[in-house]
Amino acid sequence: MDIFITIVLATALLIATITDLRSQKIYNWLTFPLILSGLVVHSIHSGLDGLLLSAAGFALGLILMVIPFFLGSMGAGDVKLMAGIGAWLGVNATFTAFLFTCLAGGVYALVILARRRDVLKAVLANIWGTFLRLTATKKYDYSPIETEQTMPRLCYGVAIAIGTVGAMILNFTQTGSVIIP
Known part of the structure; x- marks a missing residue:
């Protein structure tokens, strides 16, 4: 079943990456x-246990990504993509994929910012200003420095794809399976 899961997820992640880069959307x-x-598939393959594995992974993928969505830093397509990954991988592998996605997203954001030095300077100024206010007042007060520059939009489907593939490879090398039950 691992090869089937790998093919399905690789195909979905490739399509999501392409559509996200082209139109900044991951479609329903x-x-x-x-x-x-x-x-x-999990229900047919493993009965109730498979359904529970899949439903728990779906719920975890949804919950982990819906918080940034409500904060306005994530698109709904990204949330649904991670929920779909969770439905295929289960809880443990989905959590690993989420952690790898966060790392990939951070690196991706730094690469994008490095290409836009004006925006990078504004971001670093905001971080430094927040740090200084925190150390001086002992209170967290995020008051961003106003800038004319707009933040570049990230196609987070790319980070989700990289993170998921990384998690699947790690899980396979450690356990011999892409799913960790």
Whole structure:
């Protein structure tokens, strides 16, 4: 079953990456079938245990990504993509994929910022100003320095794809399976 999961997720992640880079969207026609098929395949393959594994992974992927969505830093397509990944990988592998995604997203953001030095300077000034206010007042008060520069939009589907593939490789090398039950 691991090869089937790998093929499905590799295909979905490739499509999500392409559509995210082209139009900055991850479409419902990709994410909803990914979620539903993960639940169905695991149910058929392993019965109630498979359904529970898949549903728990779906819930974790959704919860981890919906918080940044509500804060305005994540798109709904990204949330649904991680939920779909969770439906296929289960809880443990989804959490690993999320951690790898965060690392990949951080590196991706730094690369984008390095290409826009004016924005990078504004970000660093905001971080430094927040740090100085925190040390002087012992209170966290984020008051960003106003700048004419707009933040570049990140295609986070790229980071999700990299993080998920990294987690699948790590899980496979450690356990011989892409899913950690």
